[in-house]
Amino acid sequence: MAYATYELHGQRRVGRVDGDRLIPLAGVEELGLHTDVGTLAHAHELPGESVAVDDVYLCPVVPAPDKIVCVGLNYLTHVGETGRDLPTYPVFFTKFASSLLGPRDDLVLPPESSQVDYEAELAVVIGRPGRRIPRERALDHVLGYTVANDVTMRDYQYKTHQWLQGKAWDHSTPLGPYLVTPGEADLSAAGIRTVVSGEKLQESDLSKLIFDIPALISTVSEFTTLLPGDVLLTGTPGGVGYRREPQRLLADGDVVTVEVDGVGSLTTRVRREP
Structure with missing residues (x-):
């Protein structure tokens, strides 16, 4: 459902x-x-x-989660294009509830940033509280899945070694349109892609995750209690605009569609803030 x-x-x-x-x-x-x-x-x-x-x-599928925990560098293709070493532990960062954007809302480009980028991601919504959740029981804590676009202000992201200021911009992370319950989608090798104004820029599948969903749930719950409504963003594949030659960053008038097979399609129009 x-x-x-x-x-x-x-x-x-x-x-x-x-x-x-x-x-x-x-x-x-x-x-x-x-x-x-x-x-x-x-x-x-x-x-x-x-x-x-x-x-x-x-609304965003979960309008006011207690926690939004995101994973960076979770596909080999994305690790490769950034030139970083393969992580041996998930690279985590957080967002705020105010970061979320409705699935049919426009993405408004802020005047402070000139390097706004797209990132297709599968989002996991927690449905049962837990702390120190064993990997083998992790999926029992999932309420469902949805689609996210981890929009990133790259010029702000790289101001420091921490990514918060580039990742947690207000009203910048579309989430939705629907929550799909676990029994409705086979995510073992579901395709994930981004199309910007008719051009396919990202494409992979969820079998390519370095740290899979049970591993992420188990690892996050080691250091914080996961609560119903908490959202985990599982990482983006290669092909982000900032790493392309030439770069393909979001501009006024773009239409960005992020798709996860079996979960949904999320389309966002981009406009410049007046």
């Missing part, structure tokens, strides 16, 4: 995706801290209140 967090007439709700309509769940206002695996499994649907997807505002 697939679910969305949406707003209609100022009211936020969660709906199950049924074709081009959303069937709201009784008493569930958003996917997040209070929406665990059991909540979705046992929620009562309200088919009489279904709405068209085109008639609502789609």
